[in-house]
Amino acid sequence: MKKEEKSEKRRSQFSIVLERLARNKGAMAGLIIMILILIVVLFGEHMTPYSYFHQDYMAMFEFPSKDHLLGTDSLGRDILSRLLYGARFSLIVSVGSVIFSAVIGGILGAIAGYYGGVVDTVVMRFLDVYQSIPGLVLCMALSVVFGSGVYTTMLALGITGIGGYARILRAQVLQVKGNEYIEAARAAKAGDLHIILKHIIPNAISPVIVSMTMGVGSGIIAIASLGFVGLGIPTHLPEWGAMLSDGRSYMGTYPYMVLAPGCCIILTVLAFNLFGDGLRDALDPRLKD
Amino acid sequence: MGKYIVKRILWLIPITLLVIVFVYTILFFAPVDRARAALGMGASEQAIAEFNEKNGLDKGYLGGLIIYLKNLLHGDFGVSYYTSVSVSKQILVRLPYTVKLAILATTFGVVIGLPLGILAATHQNSWLDSLTMALTMFFSAMPTFWFALILVMIFSLHFRWLPSVGYESWKNYVMPVVSIGLHVSAIIARQARASTLEVIRSDYVTTARAKGQKESKIISDHVLRNGSIPVITVAGGNLAAMMGGALLIEQIFTIPGIGTYLFSGIASLDIPVVLGCVTMLSVFHGLIIVLVDIIYTFVDPRMKVAIIQNSAKKKILRGGETT
Amino acid sequence: MAETSFLEVKNLVVEYTSDKQVIHAVNNASFSLKRGETLGLVGETGAGKTTIAKTILRILPDKAAKIKAGEIFFEGEDLLSISEEKMRTIRGNESAMIFQDPMTALNPTMKVGVQISEAILLHNNCSKQEGKKRAEEMLEKVGIPGQRFNDYPHQFSGGMKQRVVIAMALACNPVLLLSDEPTTALDVTIQAQVLDMMKDLKTEMETSMIMITHDLGIVAEVCDTVAVCYAGEIVEYGSVVEIFDQPMHPYTIGLFGSLPDMNGGRARLTPIKGMMPDPTNLPKGCFFQDRCPYASDECRKKHPDLNNAGGTHTVRCIRKGDEQNA
Numbered sequence: 001m002k003k004e005e006k007s008e009k010r011r012s013q014f015s016i017v018l019e020r021l022a023r024n025k026g027a028m029a030g031l032i033i034m035i036l037i038l039i040v041v042l043f044g045e046h047m048t049p050y051s052y053f054h055q056d057y058m059a060m061f062e063f064p065s066k067d068h069l070l071g072t073d074s075l076g077r078d079i080l081s082r083l084l085y086g087a088r089f090s091l092i093v094s095v096g097s098v099i100f101s102a103v104i105g106g107i108l109g110a111i112a113g114y115y116g117g118v119v120d121t122v123v124m125r126f127l128d129v130y131q132s133i134p135g136l137v138l139c140m141a142l143s144v145v146f147g148s149g150v151y152t153t154m155l156a157l158g159i160t161g162i163g164g165y166a167r168i169l170r171a172q173v174l175q176v177k178g179n180e181y182i183e184a185a186r187a188a189k190a191g192d193l194h195i196i197l198k199h200i201i202p203n204a205i206s207p208v209i210v211s212m213t214m215g216v217g218s219g220i221i222a223i224a225s226l227g228f229v230g231l232g233i234p235t236h237l238p239e240w241g242a243m244l245s246d247g248r249s250y251m252g253t254y255p256y257m258v259l260a261p262g263c264c265i266i267l268t269v270l271a272f273n274l275f276g277d278g279l280r281d282a283l284d285p286r287l288k289d
Numbered sequence: 290m291g292k293y294i295v296k297r298i299l300w301l302i303p304i305t306l307l308v309i310v311f312v313y314t315i316l317f318f319a320p321v322d323r324a325r326a327a328l329g330m331g332a333s334e335q336a337i338a339e340f341n342e343k344n345g346l347d348k349g350y351l352g353g354l355i356i357y358l359k360n361l362l363h364g365d366f367g368v369s370y371y372t373s374v375s376v377s378k379q380i381l382v383r384l385p386y387t388v389k390l391a392i393l394a395t396t397f398g399v400v401i402g403l404p405l406g407i408l409a410a411t412h413q414n415s416w417l418d419s420l421t422m423a424l425t426m427f428f429s430a431m432p433t434f435w436f437a438l439i440l441v442m443i444f445s446l447h448f449r450w451l452p453s454v455g456y457e458s459w460k461n462y463v464m465p466v467v468s469i470g471l472h473v474s475a476i477i478a479r480q481a482r483a484s485t486l487e488v489i490r491s492d493y494v495t496t497a498r499a500k501g502q503k504e505s506k507i508i509s510d511h512v513l514r515n516g517s518i519p520v521i522t523v524a525g526g527n528l529a530a531m532m533g534g535a536l537l538i539e540q541i542f543t544i545p546g547i548g549t550y551l552f553s554g555i556a557s558l559d560i561p562v563v564l565g566c567v568t569m570l571s572v573f574h575g576l577i578i579v580l581v582d583i584i585y586t587f588v589d590p591r592m593k594v595a596i597i598q599n600s601a602k603k604k605i606l607r608g609g610e611t612t
Numbered sequence: 613m614a615e616t617s618f619l620e621v622k623n624l625v626v627e628y629t630s631d632k633q634v635i636h637a638v639n640n641a642s643f644s645l646k647r648g649e650t651l652g653l654v655g656e657t658g659a660g661k662t663t664i665a666k667t668i669l670r671i672l673p674d675k676a677a678k679i680k681a682g683e684i685f686f687e688g689e690d691l692l693s694i695s696e697e698k699m700r701t702i703r704g705n706e707s708a709m710i711f712q713d714p715m716t717a718l719n720p721t722m723k724v725g726v727q728i729s730e731a732i733l734l735h736n737n738c739s740k741q742e743g744k745k746r747a748e749e750m751l752e753k754v755g756i757p758g759q760r761f762n763d764y765p766h767q768f769s770g771g772m773k774q775r776v777v778i779a780m781a782l783a784c785n786p787v788l789l790l791s792d793e794p795t796t797a798l799d800v801t802i803q804a805q806v807l808d809m810m811k812d813l814k815t816e817m818e819t820s821m822i823m824i825t826h827d828l829g830i831v832a833e834v835c836d837t838v839a840v841c842y843a844g845e846i847v848e849y850g851s852v853v854e855i856f857d858q859p860m861h862p863y864t865i866g867l868f869g870s871l872p873d874m875n876g877g878r879a880r881l882t883p884i885k886g887m888m889p890d891p892t893n894l895p896k897g898c899f900f901q902d903r904c905p906y907a908s909d910e911c912r913k914k915h916p917d918l919n920n921a922g923g924t925h926t927v928r929c930i931r932k933g934d935e936q937n938a
Contacts, residue, residue, distance in 0.1 A: 132571035145319040269430040492716035500704035
């Protein structure tokens with residue numbers, strides 16, 4: 001029903017979604033945390049008393065105290081400073097990779113769904129391949145091949161995510177394509193690109209946005225997983241997963257070294273998942289009431 | 290039906306071949322000198338040439354691929370570049386640990402997650418529902434490897450109840466299974482809740498109510514079966530992914546499964562090891578998907594028709610409309 | 613009147629809440645039904661017909677819907693005040709419902725026979741075998757071979773599914789049958805078959821019926837009395853003869869005007885202009901004012917009562933019995 005409406009109605013549809021979203025407490029909590037994290041990413045280095053690489057050999061393995069709110073690590077580095085600085089790696093890499101996957105995967109899926117035939121078959125087989133390799137395995141292999149680094153990790157993660165978006169967009173396009181207004185546009189001699197951009201994408205976009213929001217969350221976990229085994233972001237940088245791996249050796253005596261980075265990961269992932277969940281409910285309120 | 294299953298299994302062959310080509314391509318073009326990595330920096334030119342010849346690395350991209358596929362035809366997965374140990378032997382030795390872990394964790398996830406999700410749906414908006422949703426939200430946001438570390442911290446290091454390394458006793462499996470299983474149960478609970486809510490709103494449940502059926506019987510006779518159908522997909526997909534995806538957990542608890550092997554292969558770009566594991570994973574994945582389809586036909590009689598026609602399947606899974 | 617009507621709905625008000633908006637689905641609806649008779653509940657989609665039927669069985673979604681006021685007397689008992697357990701012994705037993713869409717009304721993963729015997733086993737003290745036997749008899753009664761007990765819904769066509777739904781509703785010999793557009797989802801050729809079968813079974817089992825429909829042809833064929841529903845209230849009520857011979861409410865007249873006339877030779881259909889008022893925001897005064905060709909200032913100020921128009925005929929219009937008789 002929402003599909004046949006004109007742009008005026010679409011705008012009101014948009015405000016209805018916003019209204020529903022604003023009423024969802026979980027989504028709003030997620031949004032607030034997301035904003036806080038964004039502030040940390042932008043201004044993190046100016047918010048802390050120490051720099052992330054400052055080593056203080058007089059203050060190694062210090063328990064949380066007034067000087068070091070979350071204690072220090074094996075090299076006497078302030079854990080809080082490192083965590084705040086590290087937020088940028090998780091976030092920027094994850095967001096970047098999700099955008100990469102969504103754009104490349106989306107284009108692939110849209111083309112496959114729209115043109116069908118041989119193109120569709122080729123893309124579908126490619127997706128079958130994607131599906132039969134566990135994501136983490138593919139991501140690790142790519143990240144070893146590309147080497148460690150911020151952009152290479154983004155690329156490795158981004159390539160891993162292509163399959164999911166291609167699938168979503170293909171399904172959406174197939175569904176939308178069957179509608180009469182597409183036939184009408186075709187009958188009016190509208191070009192393929194015009195139909196895809198003006199009619200199909202706007203209608204298929206909402207599951208993609210939900211999936212992207214959730215994707216940032218799972219991306220952060222993937223980055224931490226890579227960091228935990230020494231892949232991905234270079235190990236001298238305070239990436240959360242790498243910090244977990246550092247702390248692991250000392251966790252019997254200094255549990256905060258493992259607890260703190262873990263809590264950062266959970267909080268961030270939770271924020272994106274809560275917001276994504278709320279977004280999905282707002283876009284498709286069937287399951288509410 | 291039998292014909293259909295055979296067809297589906299045969300279909301796995303081209304897919305697996307594509308997987309091999311895909312992964313081989315990624316690994317082959319990695320900028321790394323395998324011979325020097327294996328033999329050390331000071332190795333002689335002759336030793337390097339021998340190494341390359343032995344492992345087919347001197348044949349180039351296509352030559353190496355053809356040799357690998359030819360050997361695969363004879364059931365030979367090759368040997369590791371660095372240890373010279375047969376890949377198929379390693380996989381066979383390691384598979385039982387991984388299978389055990391995967392099956393236990395998935396079972397744990399279904400046993401905890403399915404009833405919880407259904408309860409949450411039937412008590413929608415109650416405190417039970419809110420609590421379940423909050424917990425599942427939390428557990429699905431938590432990295433399993435971090436949770437595993439926390440468990441180790443509590444139960445091995447603090448209380449000393451459970452061993453943190455090893456694989457001999459059942460005690461070794463408690464923490465690995467729980468750390469993965471809780472995550473799986475969170476995902477399954479959310480799926481079960483969503484699909485149950487959809488079923489509860491369906492017309493046939495109203496019909497049952499109009500017959501004078503008790504609410505508890507409506508849940509057990511009408512809702513349970515229909516609501517758990519999408520859960521099968523989630524559980525199956527998870528089982529498949531876990532055959533190789535329990536990588537970090539196997540590492541943490543030093544379980545000598547496929548995960549640790551695959552990881553060592555990836556880290557050193559050991560092509561035969563990675564290809565062997567990935568081939569096995571992809572075949573397992575395919576077989577599990579076929580198995581899931583077979584289970585469907587028992588749970589949902591519509592699926593027998595739909596699967597064989599292979600068309601209406603998705604539609605049925607999504608809504609339950611059978612037009 | 614009180615001693616002969618065995619179902620009496622009095623001043624029923626039902627509201628839904630959705631996204632914090634209150635939808636006024638049923639507004640002060642009253643009507644009665646005599647034993648053995650068929651009442652046609654007529655009106656367009658969204659007029660509250662299905663809600664009325666579901667309220668009688670008390671199967672409204674309990675979170676979203678609220679019965680604000682009213683009484684429903686069924687064989688002298690107020691259904692809205694008895695316990696849920698008591699209500700369960702009535703549902704599917706003394707009073708049953710046939711749903712609109714046979715495609716979704718049957719559980720796709722349960723054998724149709726089991727779905728029929730479910731009601732039989734619930735309300736009769738009988739063994740499983742006996743339940744099965746009676747379910748097979750019911751299948752035969754609606755023209756389906758008894759061996760198909762073990763088939764699943766997807767193995768039946770739409771018309772056959774609706775026969776199964778009917779068999780299910782009639783399984784316990786109900787005294788009151790609520791039929792919610794039982795033929796709308798079916799092909800035209802099948803519609804007549806199913807309708808004929810229902811008529812026969814109803815006579816055979818001496819069941820009273822409320823027939824919800826928007827099809828006046830069906831009303832003429834099977835109903836004794838008619839209640840015309842508009843925006844959640846009854847705007848006109850009377851016997852089929854009274855309503856068909858002398859429709860009084862402008863809405864009812866409009867309904868007849870939008871009906872193709874096979875023998876009259878009227879060239880064009882005259883549809884009723886406009887749409888039903890927004891159920892979250894009903895107008896003051898008569899609900900039909902915006903679409904009514906005769907609307908006056910008074911119609912916008914005061915909500916009309918049901919006025920007697922002779923015999924059993926009542927109409928909710930201030931113009932009752934005036935010039936529209938012509």
